[in-house]
Amino acid sequence: MFKALSNEGYQFMKDAGGYDANVANADAVTQLPATEYSDETKFLTLADGYDQLPIQLADRFNRAMPGGLPEGERVRMNHRLAEIVIGSGEYPYTLRFEPTVTVSGSTRKVEGAEPTLVRAKKVILAMPRRSLELIDSTFFDDPWLQVNLGSVLIQSAFKLAFAYESPWWRALGLVAGRSVTDLPIRQTYYFGTECEQEGGLPFMNSLLMASYNDISTVPFWKGLDLGTPYEGYRPSCLEPGVNRILPQMEFPATEQMVEVANKQVAALHALPELPMPYSAVYHTWSEDPYGGGWHEWKAAYRLDEVMCRMRKPVEGVRRQRPVLHHHQPRQDVLDEAQPKFLGTYAGPASPAITRVVMEATGCPIALGTIITDDISTS
Numbered sequence: 001m002f003k004a005l006s007n008e009g010y011q012f013m014k015d016a017g018g019y020d021a022n023v024a025n026a027d028a029v030t031q032l033p034a035t036e037y038s039d040e041t042k043f044l045t046l047a048d049g050y051d052q053l054p055i056q057l058a059d060r061f062n063r064a065m066p067g068g069l070p071e072g073e074r075v076r077m078n079h080r081l082a083e084i085v086i087g088s089g090e091y092p093y094t095l096r097f098e099p100t101v102t103v104s105g106s107t108r109k110v111e112g113a114e115p116t117l118v119r120a121k122k123v124i125l126a127m128p129r130r131s132l133e134l135i136d137s138t139f140f141d142d143p144w145l146q147v148n149l150g151s152v153l154i155q156s157a158f159k160l161a162f163a164y165e166s167p168w169w170r171a172l173g174l175v176a177g178r179s180v181t182d183l184p185i186r187q188t189y190y191f192g193t194e195c196e197q198e199g200g201l202p203f204m205n206s207l208l209m210a211s212y213n214d215i216s217t218v219p220f221w222k223g224l225d226l227g228t229p230y231e232g233y234r235p236s237c238l239e240p241g242v243n244r245i246l247p248q249m250e251f252p253a254t255e256q257m258v259e260v261a262n263k264q265v266a267a268l269h270a271l272p273e274l275p276m277p278y279s280a281v282y283h284t285w286s287e288d289p290y291g292g293g294w295h296e297w298k299a300a301y302r303l304d305e306v307m308c309r310m311r312k313p314v315e316g317v318r319r320q321r322p323v324l325h326h327h328q329p330r331q332d333v334l335d336e337a338q339p340k341f342l343g344t345y346a347g348p349a350s351p352a353i354t355r356v357v358m359e360a361t362g363c364p365i366a367l368g369t370i371i372t373d374d375i376s377t378s
């Protein structure tokens with residue numbers, strides 16, 4: 001793109017497109033449809049909120065669709081896949097899931113909880129690059145996989161939503177859609193007003209996505225996220241029973257963040273000032289286990305080939321066989337295929353996973369460290 005455009009043209013694509021991602025140094029073919037919106041674009045929202053999309057998908061998979069497992073037992077929330085141990089036999093994969101707990105939108109490991117172990121014939125890891133990198137397994141030692149997990153760029157994203165007591169943007173002729181700026185808020189989207197929703201209450205409370213930004217502007221907001229949490233205020237109209245004006249989220253919006261963004265929203269609309277929002281929430285997609293909001297194919301990778309092979313990246317997966325470096329102690333892996341060995345120890349492993357591997361291989365004893373001639377001494 002930079003080859004075909006002047007510097008000003010390139011900069012215009014970045015500023016006016018709203019997304020840095022549109023001009024990121026990614027694969028040229030996938031970057032072609034850089035302009036996504038026209039005057040005819042229709043903006044639709046989900047009646048009960050965007051979270052209904054994953055909620056409904058999970059529910060249908062769990063209940064409505066046919067499946068090998070009984071209805072209601074197909075989705076297990078709050079289990080983090082921490083390790084995949086590769087063995088042999090009909091169920092070669094042992095998956096170690098750590099129980100997690102989600103409090104106020106934030107998910108963390110339950111310290112000291114026993115992991116859940118699952119034996120599998122086949123595994124589909126439908127996860128982004130960073131999530132895969134966080135899983136412990138010799139599977140990822142495969143040289144092709146190591147190179148090609150890096151075939152996608154991780155791109156950060158940030159959203160900040162404000163609730164106002166009235167849709168002040170209507171006075172400017174703005175009803176739906178978005179405005180774009182080169183300020184760090186980058187894009188502002190106009191959402192609904194309570195009384196206009198089907199079955200809505202007779203309130204004018206309205207929602208604005210004050211900022212939707214990616215890549216280069218995300219660090220601007222990162223610099224504001226450690227201050228005093230924004231408290232908001234109680235609007236004159238509020239649904240009965242609602243006491244919490246700011247929903248509890250993984251990352252609370254701060255006073256500074258809200259003040260700075262509100263000023264930028266005013267500047268974008270050429271207004272001298274705006275009322276402060278009564279509520280504000282934000283989310284950033286840079287943290288583990290996601291790493292970023294979305295991914296783009298990097299330049300110089302054959303994405304057609306990578307895409308196909310990534311579905312089954314390693315042919316004939318071998319049992320645990322860690323690559324040993326000179327500074328590492330020699331431990332792990334006994335090859336039960338060789339008769340002189342009693343069984344397989346895959347590690348470093350918790351007592352629970354060791355127990356499963358011992359049972360699966362009929363191994364009578366597991367020592368903390370096992371020396372084997374299976375490992376190169378070079």
Ligand SMILES: Cc1cc2nc3c(=O)[nH]c(=O)nc-3n(C[C@H](O)[C@H](O)[C@H](O)COP(=O)(O)OP(=O)(O)OC[C@H]3O[C@@H](n4cnc5c(N)ncnc54)[C@H](O)[C@@H]3O)c2cc1C
Nearest residue numbers: 079080081082126127128131157158159285289293294295
């Ligand atoms: C702000 C924003 C705007 C976007 N806009 C668009 C758009 O307009 N158009 C578009 O096409 N795309 C858009 N995207 C990108 C799109 O949302 C993602 O590409 C898509 O959701 C990826 O789906 P996925 O199923 O591959 O991965 P994910 O949706 O990331 O699903 C992976 C799942 O795996 C779980 N997981 C991760 N690690 C583990 C583990 N160790 N154990 C168990 N579970 C684990 C995660 O919790 C998650 O539920 C946007 C993304 C963001 C953040």
